[in-house]
Ligand SMILES: [Fe+2]
């Protein structure tokens with residue numbers, strides 16, 4: 001912006017004057033506002049808008065028409081757990097890979113179309129290895145400043161992006177749905193409530209050990225949170241297994257076993273409605289074995305989803321520690337021995353290595369959530 005222009009502008013009413021944000025404003029530091037366009041001009045109304053948004057509880061950004069984030073408020077930074085970063089940065093960066101070129105095209109079409117009031121409303125998701133997935137409703141609305149009389153400067157519109165964070169509601173909804181299923185499945189089994197709680201805890205502890213290990217790229221914060229919720233539902237398919245089989249003392253007949261072995265498939269069917277396939281994977285594959293001798297499919301090795309390989313260890317460990325009608329409870333040491341002996345046959349040997357390293361945590365969980 002040239003100096004002559006500035007002088008002339010200062011004579012116009014305060015409201016419409018253009019200020020150089022970097023020199024005249026103390027609320028925002030240099031790095032708080034940037035532009036992809038060297039000539040991008042910030043007017044006082046823009047500044048007032050930023051001042052209002054800065055302390056809002058609602059995560060908010062100011063965008064240029066190409067969806068570059070020019071400015072972000074504190075709530076937005078908190079939501080994304082951001083370190084300091086240089087702006088502008090395109091919105092795609094924060095919502096990749098969810099914001100595909102197609103979805104961006106739809107947003108762009110809406111915010112440049114008079115018929116939609118130059119606005120957009122829609123759901124966005126953001127994934128990152130080191131934090132939980134964020135699900136939000138994005139509301140984009142244009143912010144036009146008045147054209148400044150007598151001065152031939154075209155001020156491009158900016159857009160205010162507000163994010164209604166739905167992550168918690170979404171999670172609460174699914175946890176609520178699943179807790180009902182869990183209660184229903186407890187009725188069909190002689191496992192205690194604490195057994196299923198412990199399975200979630202063991203699985204989470206194992207998964208946490210895989211975080212940051214390159215071989216386990218799929219283990220991010222979401223994975224760890226989800227396995228904690230879904231592992232307890234591994235036997236939800238037993239809703240479909242007749243009581244006389246579930247409660248039968250002693251050995252099952254060949255026919256009864258065939259029916260019993262259906263429960264993973266039933267569980268997967270029940271849980272398949274959930275958008276994250278992990279829930280169904282755990283139910284479907286928790287009785288598969290590393291060497292292919294498990295059921296219902298006889299899958300082996302890495303064909304068995306990771307979450308199910310983790311839950312298999314957790315489930316067997318806990319079953320060994322529990323008192324059952326047909327057995328006394330084993331000590332932690334004995335359970336450890338039995339599980340490590342089955343490394344490479346029943347269980348994934350790499351996971352058993354990690355299990356051995358942190359085995360005392362399993363004992364701690366068992367004792368903490370012991371059946372009374
Ligand atoms: Fe099972």
Ligand SMILES: [Fe+2]
Pocket residue numbers: 191195234235315
């Ligand atoms: Fe179980």
